[in-house]
Amino acid sequence: MDTQLNILLAEDDENLGKLLSTYLKGKGFFVHLAQDGNEAFESFNSGFYNFCIFDVMMPKKDGFTLAKDIREIDKNVPILFLTAKSMKSDKLQGFEIGADDYLSKPFSMEELLARINAIMRRVGSKVVRTNDEPVMVGTIKYEPELRILHLSEGEKKLTTKENQLLQLLVKNEGEILDRQVTLRAIWGDDNYFNGRSMDVYIAKLRKLFKEDSAIEIMNVHGKGFKFLVKK
Amino acid sequence: MDTQLNILLAEDDENLGKLLSTYLKGKGFFVHLAQDGNEAFESFNSGFYNFCIFDVMMPKKDGFTLAKDIREIDKNVPILFLTAKSMKSDKLQGFEIGADDYLSKPFSMEELLARINAIMRRVGSKVVRTNDEPVMVGTIKYEPELRILHLSEGEKKLTTKENQLLQLLVKNEGEILDRQVTLRAIWGDDNYFNGRSMDVYIAKLRKLFKEDSAIEIMNVHGKGFKFLVKK
DNA sequence: CTCTGCTGTTAAAAAAAGTTAATCCATTAG
DNA sequence: CTAATGGATTAACTTTTTTTAACAGCAGAG
Numbered sequence: 224m225d226t227q228l229n230i231l232l233a234e235d236d237e238n239l240g241k242l243l244s245t246y247l248k249g250k251g252f253f254v255h256l257a258q259d260g261n262e263a264f265e266s267f268n269s270g271f272y273n274f275c276i277f278d279v280m281m282p283k284k285d286g287f288t289l290a291k292d293i294r295e296i297d298k299n300v301p302i303l304f305l306t307a308k309s310m311k312s313d314k315l316q317g318f319e320i321g322a323d324d325y326l327s328k329p330f331s332m333e334e335l336l337a338r339i340n341a342i343m344r345r346v347g348s349k350v351v352r353t354n355d356e357p358v359m360v361g362t363i364k365y366e367p368e369l370r371i372l373h374l375s376e377g378e379k380k381l382t383t384k385e386n387q388l389l390q391l392l393v394k395n396e397g398e399i400l401d402r403q404v405t406l407r408a409i410w411g412d413d414n415y416f417n418g419r420s421m422d423v424y425i426a427k428l429r430k431l432f433k434e435d436s437a438i439e440i441m442n443v444h445g446k447g448f449k450f451l452v453k454k
Numbered sequence: 455m456d457t458q459l460n461i462l463l464a465e466d467d468e469n470l471g472k473l474l475s476t477y478l479k480g481k482g483f484f485v486h487l488a489q490d491g492n493e494a495f496e497s498f499n500s501g502f503y504n505f506c507i508f509d510v511m512m513p514k515k516d517g518f519t520l521a522k523d524i525r526e527i528d529k530n531v532p533i534l535f536l537t538a539k540s541m542k543s544d545k546l547q548g549f550e551i552g553a554d555d556y557l558s559k560p561f562s563m564e565e566l567l568a569r570i571n572a573i574m575r576r577v578g579s580k581v582v583r584t585n586d587e588p589v590m591v592g593t594i595k596y597e598p599e600l601r602i603l604h605l606s607e608g609e610k611k612l613t614t615k616e617n618q619l620l621q622l623l624v625k626n627e628g629e630i631l632d633r634q635v636t637l638r639a640i641w642g643d644d645n646y647f648n649g650r651s652m653d654v655y656i657a658k659l660r661k662l663f664k665e666d667s668a669i670e671i672m673n674v675h676g677k678g679f680k681f682l683v684k685k
Numbered sequence: 686c687t688c689t690g691c692t693g694t695t696a697a698a699a700a701a702a703g704t705t706a707a708t709c710c711a712t713t714a715g
Numbered sequence: 716c717t718a719a720t721g722g723a724t725t726a727a728c729t730t731t732t733t734t735t736a737a738c739a740g741c742a743g744a745g
Contacts, residue, residue, distance in 0.1 A: 613731080613732055613733080614732080615732080615733070616732095647734070648734090650735075650736085651733070651734055654734080654735095675743075676742090676743090
């Protein structure tokens with residue numbers, strides 16, 4: 224499948240950021256430029272992006288931390304780091320997180336494009352897919368982009384939060400979706416009240432899925448939630 | 455069944471680790487690189503990995519000790535050692551623990567891949583499977599993934615901790631499940647209170663299995679517990 | 686045999702999660 | 716400008732899960 228690449232680019236240097244952004248857009252990619260790690264993390268949670276390019280040194284949240292957070296909600300999306308340092312320890316840290324490649328500054332635009340293509344060849348197209356395409360969860364059709372659940376009684380329009388949470392759950396079907404990570408991803412902060420708010424939304428989603436007994440949102444005490452579809 | 459290989463790689467040498475990791479990922483495996491034995495052990499406890507590649511010489515916890523600990527909670531997962539030494543005594547020690555193969559440095563990537571494939575052929579796909587498929591324990595059906603025990607009076611939903619503990623016990627049926635290992639695996643730490651907590655859960659499980667007199671959770675004084683099913 | 690540490694068991698306390706309703710807040714219709 | 720609406724949060728209360736406490740019994744070392 225020849226899927227469109229939607230690149231999330233996190234780079235605090237305005238000049239370099241704009242340069243890269245323009246170049247990549249010119250090559251036919253969709254590119255969003257985030258100025259810092261926090262902004263990038265929020266953007267990623269839209270479920271829209273299927274490729275990441277992160278500068279390692281950024282204010283607020285560095286590229287490695289950002290990648291680690293993203294890995295907890297998406298363990299497949301390709302991540303390419305840009306780093307000024309060529310220190311070995313840095314390289315190791317990145318690969319442990321599950322980076323797909325590195326590029327040390329300064330680098331040429333062609334070099335960057337070559338790396339992107341190399342990663343795409345390696346990982347294949349199956350992981351490069353935006354997460355907002357319609358999917359069947361059990362017997363229920365879910366359209367993340369339109370925020371619609373097709374229940375037996377009819378279409379149910381989801382609210383922003385309901386949709387964000389469900390999207391994360393579905394993306395991580397069969398695996399534990401960590402509480403704190405989810406809170407930081409959707410609510411931006413994992414304080415007590417946001418936690419309670421999340422529980423309220425879990426209850427809402429459970430109610431919606433009650434019609435299909437094969438679907439379960441299971442709690443893993445002290446860890447998070449697991450979206451299960453019995454087969 | 456063509457199951458995805460999730461490889462846990464423990465290697466302290468940065469360059470080699472990153473090289474192996476990248477190569478194996480390129481071959482379509484999921485790979486996590488741990489820097490030392492302790493980190494690797496914690497990662498393994500997620501239950502996610504179904505293949506291990508351990509360097510023998512590592513800081514904090516060497517490959518053999520690591521393998522020994524892992525063997526106590528999983529006696530089937532394939533383990534492949536990487537060793538700089540070609541000493542016989544080392545080889546023997548590894549095989550006693552239950553290693554599946556060795557590779558002496560230096561080795562080529564192709565060689566490593568060949569060994570992995572060889573082990574996979576040898577052990578078949580049945581052990582390379584996450585251990586959460588439904589099983590019969592005595593007369594009782596147990597579904598680890600759904601955390602359900604099918605008792606005579608009906609389904610009993612297990613809590614997170616009950617399920618984790620039972621899963622370990624069942625996986626090690628007929629063998630001693632070491633106390634400390636279990637505590638570190640489930641509670642993360644083997645302090646006094648966690649120990650008492652574990653005893654409480656053992657009591658709970660015993661109560662649940664009371665209906666089948668063939669099932670026994672036997673205590674091995676000072677060592678741990680042994681899950682027995684008389685036949 | 687006796688002492689000490691380990692285990693069995695039950696109950697109480699604490700923490701986390703489930704649920705429902707009230708409140709807040711922003712947006713929009715009248 | 717005000718009322719109505721809908722989404723999100725906060726509150727209040729309940730239930731479940733886990734931990735801690737307390738005490739009794741048992742195994743093995745010496």
